[in-house]
Amino acid sequence: MDLHNIREDYKFDSLLEANLQKNPIDQFKDWFESYQLLRVKDANAMAIATVDGNGIPQNRIVLLKEVRKDGLVFYTNYASNKGQQLIENPNISSLFYWREQERQIRITGTVSKLDEQENEKYFKTRPWLSQIGAAASDQSKPIEDRNALEAKFNEFQQHYPEGSAVPKPESWGGFLISPETFEFWQGRSGRLHDRIIYTVMDGEWSTKRLQP
Ligand SMILES: Cc1cc2nc3c(=O)[nH]c(=O)nc-3n(C[C@H](O)[C@H](O)[C@H](O)COP(=O)(O)O)c2cc1C
Incomplete structure (x- = not known):
């Protein structure tokens, strides 16, 4: 397999100081809204990196x-590997790669759990099968085989048929990422990419350009 000749030149757009929003959340929204217009599947997918108890990064x-104006929210199982890692060590790095627009956004920050009222409220808005999936899965725990997994899922489906109220598992909920840095990367021609990093000090955001 020869990967040496896979090479792209990037020409979609530029990212210049004159056009930046003052707040990185607003800059993120601008980019995200423009990405959503492309109707790419899972446009809202982001990689999140945590660190486990042995100092090993997990992605x-x-x-x-x-x-939100103070950060980004995702939902998961607090008892999963990532949930446990984040409860032990709230440092997180998240990453978006938007290939079609030759963009990358890299965020570091710390997480906090959403409160239970918010978790309950959001859980109720999820489709029935997503609720069943969340209730039936002890995320990250091993299970004997596929049959055992399906049997567990079916049991929950029978117990909570469509239209009934599926109780939110206690361990299921959201995390808010409170950002500390936000880096926006725009691919440019000839590898002279634009990189702008936002950092925060006493609640005030400032930006710097980084070499590509
Ligand atoms: C496109 C996509 C979306 C996903 N969305 C979520 C999600 O919102 N929450 C979640 O807990 N896992 C989600 N997953 C599954 C996670 O990647 C991961 O397998 C799971 O959360 C267990 O991770 P952990 O063992 O590190 O806790 C998604 C996976 C993919 C590929």
Whole structure:
């Protein structure tokens, strides 16, 4: 397999200081809204990296569910590997790669759990099968085989048929990522990419350009 000749030149757009929003959340919204117009599947998918108890980084995709003025929200199982890692060590890095627009957004910050009222409220808005899935899965725990998984799922479906209220598992809920840095990367021609990093000090955001 020869990967040496896979090479792209990037020409979609530029990211210049004159056009930046003052607040990175507003900049994120601008980019996200423009990405959503492309109707790309899972446009809201983001990789989140956590660190486990042995200092080993762990990465996986989750779906961004809300952009608030103070951060980004995703939902998961607090008892999952990522949930436990974040409860032990709230540092997180999240990443979006938007290939079609030659863009990458890299965020670091810390997480906090949403309160139970918010979790309950959001859980109720989810489709029935998503509620069943969340209730039936002890996320990240091993299970004997596929049959055992399906049997568990079917049991929950029978117990809570469509239209009934599926109780939210205690361990299921959201995390708010409170950002500390936000880096916006726009691919440019000849590898002279634009990189702008936002950092925060006493609640005030400032930006710097980084070399590509
Ligand atoms: C497109 C996509 C979206 C996903 N969305 C979520 C999500 O919103 N929440 C979640 O807990 N897992 C989501 N997952 C599954 C996670 O990547 C991961 O497998 C799971 O959360 C277990 O991770 P952990 O064992 O590190 O806790 C998604 C996976 C993919 C590929």
